[in-house]
Amino acid sequence: MGDRQLFIGNLCNVPIETLRTYCEKYGKITDLSLNRDKDNNIYHCFAFVTFQIPNCTTEFMSKRPHFINGEEIFVKRALPxxxxxxxxxxxxxxxxxxxxxxxxxxxxxxxxxxxxxxxxxxxxxxxxxxxxxxxxxxxxxxxxxxxxxxxxxxxxxxxxxxxxxxxxxxxxxxxxxxxxxxxxxxxKYKYLEKQFEEYKQAKEKEINNLRKELQHTKEELCDITQIKLDKLIKNQQLFHQQLLFHLNPNSDLIHTQMCEDFLRSTSNKKRKTTPTTSLIENEYEYLT
The missing domain is CATH 3.30.70.330 (RRM (RNA recognition motif) domain)
Structure with a gap:
Protein backbone atom coordinates (compact mmCIF):
# COMPACT_ATOMS: atom_id res chain seq x y z
CA MET A 1 0.00 0.00 0.00
CA GLY A 2 3.01 2.27 0.28
CA ASP A 3 2.17 5.39 2.28
CA ARG A 4 -1.57 5.35 1.56
CA GLN A 5 -2.92 3.21 4.39
CA LEU A 6 -3.85 4.19 7.96
CA PHE A 7 -4.53 2.16 11.08
CA ILE A 8 -7.40 3.63 13.12
CA GLY A 9 -8.26 2.45 16.64
CA ASN A 10 -10.88 3.07 19.35
CA LEU A 11 -13.80 2.45 16.98
CA CYS A 12 -16.04 0.20 19.11
CA ASN A 13 -18.82 2.82 19.09
CA VAL A 14 -18.30 4.06 15.54
CA PRO A 15 -20.44 2.66 12.66
CA ILE A 16 -18.53 1.86 9.50
CA GLU A 17 -20.48 4.36 7.39
CA THR A 18 -19.75 7.11 9.92
CA LEU A 19 -16.06 6.26 9.71
CA ARG A 20 -16.18 6.23 5.91
CA THR A 21 -17.92 9.62 5.76
CA TYR A 22 -15.39 11.13 8.16
CA CYS A 23 -12.35 9.80 6.28
CA GLU A 24 -13.68 10.82 2.87
CA LYS A 25 -13.37 14.45 3.94
CA TYR A 26 -9.62 14.01 3.45
CA GLY A 27 -9.72 12.31 0.04
CA LYS A 28 -11.00 9.40 -2.00
CA ILE A 29 -10.88 6.00 -0.27
CA THR A 30 -10.03 2.84 -2.19
CA ASP A 31 -10.52 0.38 0.68
CA LEU A 32 -11.91 0.32 4.23
CA SER A 33 -12.04 -2.73 6.52
CA LEU A 34 -13.43 -2.52 10.06
CA ASN A 35 -12.64 -5.29 12.56
CA ARG A 36 -15.33 -6.05 15.12
CA ASP A 37 -14.56 -9.71 15.84
CA LYS A 38 -15.09 -10.82 19.41
CA ASP A 39 -12.62 -13.08 21.17
CA ASN A 40 -12.39 -13.78 24.91
CA ASN A 41 -15.10 -11.16 25.46
CA ILE A 42 -12.77 -8.44 24.21
CA TYR A 43 -13.59 -6.26 21.23
CA HIS A 44 -10.72 -5.13 19.07
CA CYS A 45 -12.38 -2.29 17.25
CA PHE A 46 -9.91 -1.06 14.67
CA ALA A 47 -9.89 -0.42 10.95
CA PHE A 48 -7.53 -0.09 8.00
CA VAL A 49 -8.30 2.77 5.65
CA THR A 50 -6.55 3.10 2.30
CA PHE A 51 -6.57 6.42 0.45
CA GLN A 52 -6.07 6.81 -3.27
CA ILE A 53 -3.02 9.08 -2.93
CA PRO A 54 -0.38 9.43 -0.17
CA ASN A 55 -1.07 13.16 0.29
CA CYS A 56 -4.43 12.29 1.84
CA THR A 57 -2.69 10.16 4.48
CA THR A 58 -0.27 12.96 5.30
CA GLU A 59 -3.08 15.50 5.65
CA PHE A 60 -5.08 13.13 7.87
CA MET A 61 -2.11 12.66 10.19
CA SER A 62 -1.39 16.40 10.28
CA LYS A 63 -4.94 17.14 11.54
CA ARG A 64 -4.63 15.09 14.73
CA PRO A 65 -6.36 14.68 17.11
CA HIS A 66 -9.46 13.30 15.43
CA PHE A 67 -12.85 12.93 17.11
CA ILE A 68 -15.85 10.91 15.92
CA ASN A 69 -19.12 11.02 17.86
CA GLY A 70 -17.35 12.94 20.59
CA GLU A 71 -14.66 10.28 21.14
CA GLU A 72 -11.02 10.57 20.14
CA ILE A 73 -9.81 7.95 17.70
CA PHE A 74 -6.24 6.75 17.46
CA VAL A 75 -4.50 6.95 14.09
CA LYS A 76 -1.12 5.86 12.75
CA ARG A 77 0.37 4.96 9.41
CA ALA A 78 0.07 1.26 8.59
CA LEU A 79 3.48 -0.21 7.84
CA PRO A 80 3.49 -2.89 5.10
CA LYS A 188 -1.86 -9.45 20.16
CA TYR A 189 -0.14 -10.55 17.01
CA LYS A 190 -2.80 -13.16 16.24
CA TYR A 191 -5.50 -10.53 15.79
CA LEU A 192 -3.48 -8.74 13.11
CA GLU A 193 -2.78 -12.06 11.47
CA LYS A 194 -6.52 -12.83 11.47
CA GLN A 195 -7.27 -9.41 10.02
CA PHE A 196 -4.74 -9.98 7.27
CA GLU A 197 -6.22 -13.38 6.42
CA GLU A 198 -9.70 -11.86 6.10
CA TYR A 199 -8.34 -9.10 3.90
CA LYS A 200 -6.45 -11.65 1.80
CA GLN A 201 -9.55 -13.85 1.38
CA ALA A 202 -11.62 -10.86 0.29
CA LYS A 203 -9.05 -9.92 -2.35
CA GLU A 204 -8.80 -13.52 -3.57
CA LYS A 205 -12.58 -13.57 -3.93
CA GLU A 206 -12.44 -10.39 -6.02
CA ILE A 207 -9.73 -11.91 -8.23
CA ASN A 208 -11.77 -15.10 -8.75
CA ASN A 209 -14.81 -13.04 -9.74
CA LEU A 210 -12.70 -11.10 -12.24
CA ARG A 211 -11.39 -14.37 -13.68
CA LYS A 212 -14.94 -15.66 -14.12
CA GLU A 213 -15.97 -12.45 -15.85
CA LEU A 214 -12.94 -12.70 -18.14
CA GLN A 215 -13.76 -16.31 -19.03
CA HIS A 216 -17.38 -15.36 -19.73
CA THR A 217 -16.23 -12.54 -22.00
CA LYS A 218 -13.87 -14.88 -23.87
CA GLU A 219 -16.71 -17.36 -24.45
CA GLU A 220 -18.96 -14.60 -25.74
CA LEU A 221 -16.26 -13.45 -28.14
CA CYS A 222 -15.77 -17.02 -29.36
CA ASP A 223 -19.50 -17.35 -30.03
CA ILE A 224 -19.59 -14.06 -31.92
CA THR A 225 -16.54 -15.07 -33.95
CA GLN A 226 -18.09 -18.43 -34.83
CA ILE A 227 -21.34 -16.80 -35.95
CA LYS A 228 -19.47 -14.39 -38.20
CA LEU A 229 -17.32 -17.21 -39.58
CA ASP A 230 -20.37 -19.33 -40.40
CA LYS A 231 -21.97 -16.38 -42.13
CA LEU A 232 -18.79 -15.75 -44.12
CA ILE A 233 -18.62 -19.40 -45.25
CA LYS A 234 -22.25 -19.35 -46.34
CA ASN A 235 -21.70 -16.17 -48.32
CA GLN A 236 -18.63 -17.71 -49.91
CA GLN A 237 -20.59 -20.84 -50.86
CA LEU A 238 -23.37 -18.74 -52.37
CA PHE A 239 -20.85 -16.67 -54.34
CA HIS A 240 -19.16 -19.71 -55.83
CA GLN A 241 -22.45 -21.35 -56.68
CA GLN A 242 -23.54 -18.22 -58.47
CA LEU A 243 -20.18 -18.01 -60.25
CA LEU A 244 -20.34 -21.62 -61.41
CA PHE A 245 -23.91 -21.22 -62.55
CA HIS A 246 -22.93 -18.14 -64.51
CA LEU A 247 -20.11 -20.03 -66.22
CA ASN A 248 -22.26 -23.01 -67.14
CA PRO A 249 -25.95 -22.53 -66.39
CA ASN A 250 -26.92 -25.86 -68.01
CA SER A 251 -25.03 -28.15 -65.58
CA ASP A 252 -26.31 -27.42 -62.05
CA LEU A 253 -25.37 -30.79 -60.56
CA ILE A 254 -21.84 -30.75 -61.92
CA HIS A 255 -21.23 -27.19 -60.88
CA THR A 256 -22.52 -27.86 -57.38
CA GLN A 257 -20.09 -30.74 -57.02
CA MET A 258 -17.29 -28.58 -58.36
CA CYS A 259 -18.15 -25.91 -55.85
CA GLU A 260 -18.02 -28.38 -52.96
CA ASP A 261 -14.64 -29.69 -54.15
CA PHE A 262 -13.37 -26.14 -54.42
CA LEU A 263 -14.51 -25.20 -50.88
CA ARG A 264 -12.97 -28.35 -49.40
CA SER A 265 -9.69 -27.57 -51.08
CA THR A 266 -9.57 -24.06 -49.57
CA SER A 267 -9.54 -25.49 -46.05
CA ASN A 268 -5.98 -26.69 -46.56
CA LYS A 269 -3.12 -24.33 -45.99
CA LYS A 270 -1.88 -24.93 -49.53
CA ARG A 271 -4.51 -26.46 -51.86
CA LYS A 272 -3.58 -28.28 -55.05
CA THR A 273 -4.42 -26.70 -58.41
CA THR A 274 -6.54 -28.85 -60.73
CA PRO A 275 -7.62 -28.12 -64.29
CA THR A 276 -11.15 -27.49 -63.05
CA THR A 277 -10.18 -25.06 -60.33
CA SER A 278 -7.70 -23.39 -62.65
CA LEU A 279 -10.51 -22.85 -65.15
CA ILE A 280 -12.72 -21.34 -62.49
CA GLU A 281 -9.99 -18.99 -61.33
CA ASN A 282 -9.25 -17.85 -64.86
CA GLU A 283 -12.93 -17.25 -65.57
CA TYR A 284 -13.30 -15.39 -62.28
CA GLU A 285 -10.37 -13.11 -63.08
CA TYR A 286 -11.85 -12.45 -66.50
CA LEU A 287 -15.23 -11.50 -65.06
CA THR A 288 -13.76 -9.22 -62.43
Whole structure:
Protein backbone atom coordinates (compact mmCIF):
# COMPACT_ATOMS: atom_id res chain seq x y z
CA MET A 1 0.00 0.00 0.00
CA GLY A 2 3.01 2.27 0.28
CA ASP A 3 2.17 5.39 2.28
CA ARG A 4 -1.57 5.35 1.56
CA GLN A 5 -2.92 3.21 4.39
CA LEU A 6 -3.85 4.19 7.96
CA PHE A 7 -4.53 2.16 11.08
CA ILE A 8 -7.40 3.63 13.12
CA GLY A 9 -8.26 2.45 16.64
CA ASN A 10 -10.88 3.07 19.35
CA LEU A 11 -13.80 2.45 16.98
CA CYS A 12 -16.04 0.20 19.11
CA ASN A 13 -18.82 2.82 19.09
CA VAL A 14 -18.30 4.06 15.54
CA PRO A 15 -20.44 2.66 12.66
CA ILE A 16 -18.53 1.86 9.50
CA GLU A 17 -20.48 4.36 7.39
CA THR A 18 -19.75 7.11 9.92
CA LEU A 19 -16.06 6.26 9.71
CA ARG A 20 -16.18 6.23 5.91
CA THR A 21 -17.92 9.62 5.76
CA TYR A 22 -15.39 11.13 8.16
CA CYS A 23 -12.35 9.80 6.28
CA GLU A 24 -13.68 10.82 2.87
CA LYS A 25 -13.37 14.45 3.94
CA TYR A 26 -9.62 14.01 3.45
CA GLY A 27 -9.72 12.31 0.04
CA LYS A 28 -11.00 9.40 -2.00
CA ILE A 29 -10.88 6.00 -0.27
CA THR A 30 -10.03 2.84 -2.19
CA ASP A 31 -10.52 0.38 0.68
CA LEU A 32 -11.91 0.32 4.23
CA SER A 33 -12.04 -2.73 6.52
CA LEU A 34 -13.43 -2.52 10.06
CA ASN A 35 -12.64 -5.29 12.56
CA ARG A 36 -15.33 -6.05 15.12
CA ASP A 37 -14.56 -9.71 15.84
CA LYS A 38 -15.09 -10.82 19.41
CA ASP A 39 -12.62 -13.08 21.17
CA ASN A 40 -12.39 -13.78 24.91
CA ASN A 41 -15.10 -11.16 25.46
CA ILE A 42 -12.77 -8.44 24.21
CA TYR A 43 -13.59 -6.26 21.23
CA HIS A 44 -10.72 -5.13 19.07
CA CYS A 45 -12.38 -2.29 17.25
CA PHE A 46 -9.91 -1.06 14.67
CA ALA A 47 -9.89 -0.42 10.95
CA PHE A 48 -7.53 -0.09 8.00
CA VAL A 49 -8.30 2.77 5.65
CA THR A 50 -6.55 3.10 2.30
CA PHE A 51 -6.57 6.42 0.45
CA GLN A 52 -6.07 6.81 -3.27
CA ILE A 53 -3.02 9.08 -2.93
CA PRO A 54 -0.38 9.43 -0.17
CA ASN A 55 -1.07 13.16 0.29
CA CYS A 56 -4.43 12.29 1.84
CA THR A 57 -2.69 10.16 4.48
CA THR A 58 -0.27 12.96 5.30
CA GLU A 59 -3.08 15.50 5.65
CA PHE A 60 -5.08 13.13 7.87
CA MET A 61 -2.11 12.66 10.19
CA SER A 62 -1.39 16.40 10.28
CA LYS A 63 -4.94 17.14 11.54
CA ARG A 64 -4.63 15.09 14.73
CA PRO A 65 -6.36 14.68 17.11
CA HIS A 66 -9.46 13.30 15.43
CA PHE A 67 -12.85 12.93 17.11
CA ILE A 68 -15.85 10.91 15.92
CA ASN A 69 -19.12 11.02 17.86
CA GLY A 70 -17.35 12.94 20.59
CA GLU A 71 -14.66 10.28 21.14
CA GLU A 72 -11.02 10.57 20.14
CA ILE A 73 -9.81 7.95 17.70
CA PHE A 74 -6.24 6.75 17.46
CA VAL A 75 -4.50 6.95 14.09
CA LYS A 76 -1.12 5.86 12.75
CA ARG A 77 0.37 4.96 9.41
CA ALA A 78 0.07 1.26 8.59
CA LEU A 79 3.48 -0.21 7.84
CA PRO A 80 3.49 -2.89 5.10
CA UNK A 81 4.05 -6.51 6.06
CA UNK A 82 6.67 -7.01 3.35
CA UNK A 83 9.06 -4.35 4.65
CA UNK A 84 8.24 -4.03 8.37
CA UNK A 85 8.50 -6.57 11.17
CA UNK A 86 5.59 -7.33 13.51
CA UNK A 87 7.05 -5.26 16.40
CA UNK A 88 7.60 -2.34 14.03
CA UNK A 89 3.96 -2.50 12.95
CA UNK A 90 2.62 -2.79 16.51
CA UNK A 91 4.78 -0.45 18.56
CA UNK A 92 4.22 3.29 18.57
CA UNK A 93 7.26 5.25 19.70
CA UNK A 94 9.02 8.57 19.20
CA UNK A 95 12.43 6.91 19.23
CA UNK A 96 14.32 5.86 16.12
CA UNK A 97 17.23 3.43 16.42
CA UNK A 98 20.25 3.76 14.11
CA UNK A 99 22.52 0.80 13.47
CA UNK A 100 26.30 1.46 13.83
CA UNK A 101 25.76 5.20 14.07
CA UNK A 102 29.39 5.91 15.00
CA UNK A 103 30.53 4.73 11.57
CA UNK A 104 29.06 7.93 10.14
CA UNK A 105 30.00 11.55 10.67
CA UNK A 106 27.97 12.91 13.58
CA UNK A 107 26.97 16.23 12.03
CA UNK A 108 26.17 14.68 8.66
CA UNK A 109 24.01 12.09 10.38
CA UNK A 110 22.19 14.71 12.42
CA UNK A 111 21.57 16.97 9.41
CA UNK A 112 20.12 14.11 7.40
CA UNK A 113 17.61 12.96 10.01
CA UNK A 114 16.78 16.50 11.05
CA UNK A 115 15.25 17.01 7.61
CA UNK A 116 12.83 14.13 8.32
CA UNK A 117 11.27 15.54 11.49
CA UNK A 118 11.71 17.70 14.60
CA UNK A 119 14.41 16.11 16.80
CA UNK A 120 14.10 16.44 20.58
CA UNK A 121 17.20 14.41 21.44
CA UNK A 122 20.08 12.93 19.47
CA UNK A 123 22.35 10.32 21.09
CA UNK A 124 25.17 9.71 18.64
CA UNK A 125 27.01 7.06 20.69
CA UNK A 126 23.94 4.91 21.42
CA UNK A 127 22.35 5.52 18.03
CA UNK A 128 19.06 6.97 19.32
CA UNK A 129 17.03 9.81 17.84
CA UNK A 130 13.96 11.01 19.76
CA UNK A 131 11.44 12.83 17.57
CA UNK A 132 8.66 15.07 18.75
CA UNK A 133 6.03 13.07 16.83
CA UNK A 134 5.73 9.29 16.55
CA UNK A 135 4.49 9.78 12.99
CA UNK A 136 7.98 10.95 11.99
CA UNK A 137 9.37 7.54 12.96
CA UNK A 138 6.72 5.72 10.90
CA UNK A 139 7.40 7.95 7.89
CA UNK A 140 11.14 7.25 8.15
CA UNK A 141 10.53 3.50 8.19
CA UNK A 142 8.21 3.77 5.19
CA UNK A 143 10.93 5.65 3.29
CA UNK A 144 13.59 2.96 3.77
CA UNK A 145 16.33 2.45 2.63
CA UNK A 146 18.27 5.52 3.84
CA UNK A 147 21.76 6.50 2.73
CA UNK A 148 24.24 8.71 4.57
CA UNK A 149 27.60 9.55 3.00
CA UNK A 150 26.81 7.14 0.18
CA UNK A 151 26.32 4.21 2.56
CA UNK A 152 23.04 2.60 3.61
CA UNK A 153 22.18 3.00 7.27
CA UNK A 154 19.76 0.56 8.89
CA UNK A 155 16.99 2.17 10.95
CA UNK A 156 14.20 0.69 13.05
CA UNK A 157 11.89 1.56 15.93
CA UNK A 158 12.90 1.35 19.55
CA UNK A 159 11.42 -2.01 20.68
CA UNK A 160 11.02 -2.26 24.46
CA UNK A 161 12.64 -5.10 26.42
CA UNK A 162 12.89 -5.75 30.16
CA UNK A 163 16.41 -4.30 30.30
CA UNK A 164 15.61 -1.26 28.24
CA UNK A 165 12.49 -0.57 30.32
CA UNK A 166 14.65 -0.53 33.49
CA UNK A 167 17.29 1.72 31.96
CA UNK A 168 14.86 4.25 30.58
CA UNK A 169 12.09 4.26 33.17
CA UNK A 170 13.08 7.76 34.36
CA UNK A 171 13.09 9.31 30.88
CA UNK A 172 9.76 10.58 29.66
CA UNK A 173 10.96 10.64 26.05
CA UNK A 174 11.39 6.84 26.19
CA UNK A 175 7.76 6.24 27.14
CA UNK A 176 6.04 3.88 24.69
CA UNK A 177 2.37 3.49 23.89
CA UNK A 178 0.67 0.84 21.81
CA UNK A 179 -1.71 1.12 18.88
CA UNK A 180 -4.87 1.45 20.96
CA UNK A 181 -4.23 3.53 24.07
CA UNK A 182 -7.51 2.53 25.73
CA UNK A 183 -6.78 -1.18 25.29
CA UNK A 184 -3.01 -0.97 25.90
CA UNK A 185 -1.42 -4.39 25.42
CA UNK A 186 -4.60 -6.34 24.62
CA UNK A 187 -4.05 -6.43 20.85
CA LYS A 188 -1.86 -9.45 20.16
CA TYR A 189 -0.14 -10.55 17.01
CA LYS A 190 -2.80 -13.16 16.24
CA TYR A 191 -5.50 -10.53 15.79
CA LEU A 192 -3.48 -8.74 13.11
CA GLU A 193 -2.78 -12.06 11.47
CA LYS A 194 -6.52 -12.83 11.47
CA GLN A 195 -7.27 -9.41 10.02
CA PHE A 196 -4.74 -9.98 7.27
CA GLU A 197 -6.22 -13.38 6.42
CA GLU A 198 -9.70 -11.86 6.10
CA TYR A 199 -8.34 -9.10 3.90
CA LYS A 200 -6.45 -11.65 1.80
CA GLN A 201 -9.55 -13.85 1.38
CA ALA A 202 -11.62 -10.86 0.29
CA LYS A 203 -9.05 -9.92 -2.35
CA GLU A 204 -8.80 -13.52 -3.57
CA LYS A 205 -12.58 -13.57 -3.93
CA GLU A 206 -12.44 -10.39 -6.02
CA ILE A 207 -9.73 -11.91 -8.23
CA ASN A 208 -11.77 -15.10 -8.75
CA ASN A 209 -14.81 -13.04 -9.74
CA LEU A 210 -12.70 -11.10 -12.24
CA ARG A 211 -11.39 -14.37 -13.68
CA LYS A 212 -14.94 -15.66 -14.12
CA GLU A 213 -15.97 -12.45 -15.85
CA LEU A 214 -12.94 -12.70 -18.14
CA GLN A 215 -13.76 -16.31 -19.03
CA HIS A 216 -17.38 -15.36 -19.73
CA THR A 217 -16.23 -12.54 -22.00
CA LYS A 218 -13.87 -14.88 -23.87
CA GLU A 219 -16.71 -17.36 -24.45
CA GLU A 220 -18.96 -14.60 -25.74
CA LEU A 221 -16.26 -13.45 -28.14
CA CYS A 222 -15.77 -17.02 -29.36
CA ASP A 223 -19.50 -17.35 -30.03
CA ILE A 224 -19.59 -14.06 -31.92
CA THR A 225 -16.54 -15.07 -33.95
CA GLN A 226 -18.09 -18.43 -34.83
CA ILE A 227 -21.34 -16.80 -35.95
CA LYS A 228 -19.47 -14.39 -38.20
CA LEU A 229 -17.32 -17.21 -39.58
CA ASP A 230 -20.37 -19.33 -40.40
CA LYS A 231 -21.97 -16.38 -42.13
CA LEU A 232 -18.79 -15.75 -44.12
CA ILE A 233 -18.62 -19.40 -45.25
CA LYS A 234 -22.25 -19.35 -46.34
CA ASN A 235 -21.70 -16.17 -48.32
CA GLN A 236 -18.63 -17.71 -49.91
CA GLN A 237 -20.59 -20.84 -50.86
CA LEU A 238 -23.37 -18.74 -52.37
CA PHE A 239 -20.85 -16.67 -54.34
CA HIS A 240 -19.16 -19.71 -55.83
CA GLN A 241 -22.45 -21.35 -56.68
CA GLN A 242 -23.54 -18.22 -58.47
CA LEU A 243 -20.18 -18.01 -60.25
CA LEU A 244 -20.34 -21.62 -61.41
CA PHE A 245 -23.91 -21.22 -62.55
CA HIS A 246 -22.93 -18.14 -64.51
CA LEU A 247 -20.11 -20.03 -66.22
CA ASN A 248 -22.26 -23.01 -67.14
CA PRO A 249 -25.95 -22.53 -66.39
CA ASN A 250 -26.92 -25.86 -68.01
CA SER A 251 -25.03 -28.15 -65.58
CA ASP A 252 -26.31 -27.42 -62.05
CA LEU A 253 -25.37 -30.79 -60.56
CA ILE A 254 -21.84 -30.75 -61.92
CA HIS A 255 -21.23 -27.19 -60.88
CA THR A 256 -22.52 -27.86 -57.38
CA GLN A 257 -20.09 -30.74 -57.02
CA MET A 258 -17.29 -28.58 -58.36
CA CYS A 259 -18.15 -25.91 -55.85
CA GLU A 260 -18.02 -28.38 -52.96
CA ASP A 261 -14.64 -29.69 -54.15
CA PHE A 262 -13.37 -26.14 -54.42
CA LEU A 263 -14.51 -25.20 -50.88
CA ARG A 264 -12.97 -28.35 -49.40
CA SER A 265 -9.69 -27.57 -51.08
CA THR A 266 -9.57 -24.06 -49.57
CA SER A 267 -9.54 -25.49 -46.05
CA ASN A 268 -5.98 -26.69 -46.56
CA LYS A 269 -3.12 -24.33 -45.99
CA LYS A 270 -1.88 -24.93 -49.53
CA ARG A 271 -4.51 -26.46 -51.86
CA LYS A 272 -3.58 -28.28 -55.05
CA THR A 273 -4.42 -26.70 -58.41
CA THR A 274 -6.54 -28.85 -60.73
CA PRO A 275 -7.62 -28.12 -64.29
CA THR A 276 -11.15 -27.49 -63.05
CA THR A 277 -10.18 -25.06 -60.33
CA SER A 278 -7.70 -23.39 -62.65
CA LEU A 279 -10.51 -22.85 -65.15
CA ILE A 280 -12.72 -21.34 -62.49
CA GLU A 281 -9.99 -18.99 -61.33
CA ASN A 282 -9.25 -17.85 -64.86
CA GLU A 283 -12.93 -17.25 -65.57
CA TYR A 284 -13.30 -15.39 -62.28
CA GLU A 285 -10.37 -13.11 -63.08
CA TYR A 286 -11.85 -12.45 -66.50
CA LEU A 287 -15.23 -11.50 -65.06
CA THR A 288 -13.76 -9.22 -62.43
Missing amino acids: RLTASIPERLVVTNRLVLSNSTKYDKETLKRYFKKLGYIKKFNYEKGFIDYKDYDDVDRILLARPHYVQGKEIFVTKFIPTEESDTDTSNEQSDRLTFINEDENLKI
